[in-house]
Amino acid sequence: MRKITELAAVFPPDLAVACAAPELRPQTEALAARLGLPVAAENERRQLLLRCTAEGLELVKPDDPQLRGPLRVDFVAGAFAFRCQQQGKELLLRAAGCKGGFRPAVLDATGGLGRDSFLLAAAGCAVHIFERNPVVAALLADGLERARLHPAAAAIASRISLSCGCSVAALRAAALQGERIELVYLDPMFPERSKTALVKKEAQLLQLLSPPPSLEEEKALLDAARAASHRVAVKRPAKSPHLAGQAPSHALHGKTVRFDVYLAEQEPQPLPQE
Incomplete structure (x- = not known):
C-alpha cells in the first residue's frame, strides 16, 4: 500500500477488531484506533470481526453457519x-x-x-x-x-x-x-x-x-x-x-x-x- 487516506464511515453496529494471538495485540489496537472501531475482548460475541492473524487480516461472521470461514485478500494462492x-x-x-x-x-x-x-x-x-x-x-x-x-x-x-x-x-x-x-x-x-x-x-x-x-x-x-x-x-x-x-x-x-x-x-x- 502506498497511501490510504482515512474515510469516516457508518459501520455495521456490531463490528469490532480482534486478534488471534497475544503478539498481534499492538497491531490490532493500532488498526482499531485508525478505523475508529472497538477491540473485542477474548471470546466476546460479535456479529462481525475484523481479525488480525499471522496469515493476514480477515473478516469473519462467527455465529453464522452459512458464512463460516474467513474472508481474506490473497493474490498469491x-x-x-x-x-x-x-x-x-x-x-x-x-x-x-x-x-x-x-x-x-x-x-x-x-x-x-x-x-x-x-x-x-x-x-x-x-x-x-x-x-x-x-x-x-x-x-x-x-x-x-x-x-x-x-x-x-x-x-x-x-x-x-x-x-x-x-x-x-x-x-x-x-x-x-x-x-x-x-x-x-x-x-x-x-x-x-x-x-x-x-x-x-x-x-x-x-x-x-x-x-x-x-x-x-x-x-x-x-x-x-x-x-x-x-x-x-x-x-x-x-x-x-x-x-x-x-x-x-x-x-x-x-x-x-x-x-x-x-x-x-x-x-x-x-x-x-x-
Whole structure:
C-alpha cells in the first residue's frame, strides 16, 4: 500500500477488531484506533470481526453457519494465481483496451477485493484503486502488503496504489482540471445470485459492510467516470441491466459476466508492435 487516506464511515453496529494471538495485540489496537472501531475482548460475541492473524487480516461472521470461514485478500494462492498466468483468456484485458504494447493507466473506482485490478497490473498496467469502505480497504491493503513480500507477486503489486475515499469526488476533480484518465474501471456491487459457496460468502459479507449502490449512485459514478476518462469498462453479471440504464458503446460477453465499454470520442492509440 502506498497511501490510504482515512474515510469516516457508518459501520455495521456490531463490528469490532480482534486478534488471534497475544503478539498481534499492538497491531490490532493500532488498526482499531485508525478505523475508529472497538477491540473485542477474548471470546466476546460479535456479529462481525475484523481479525488480525499471522496469515493476514480477515473478516469473519462467527455465529453464522452459512458464512463460516474467513474472508481474506490473497493474490498469491490457488485459482487466482493461475488466472494471473493465463492473461490471454481474460475478457477484462480486451475490455480495458490492452492491445499490442499499449497498457492503459487505470483508475479502479470500485476496488472491492482488488482481483481485477491485480489482473490488470499483472498485464503491465499501473493501477490506482479507490475503495470507499475503510474495512474493505484495510483488507485490500493487507493483501497488497503481503503480495509485495512474495517473490512471484512483488513486481505486480508494486504497480498498484490504493486510496480509501470517494472515487466520484476524485473523478469530478480530474474532469474539472482537464485530466483525461486512460481507463476507469467499474465493478459496483450487484446483488449476488450465484450459488457458488465462496462467491456467496464473499458477496454476503461485503454487503453487510456496504450495500449495493442505488440507481442515483450508479448514475453519479458512471457520469463522473465518463467525464474524466477516454474509456470506461464496467463489469456486470451476464444478464443484468446496464449500469444506470446507460447503453455502452459495445460489450464483451462471457458465460457469467460481461464487460460494457463506454468510449470517448478519442482514445489513446495502441503502440505499434515491434
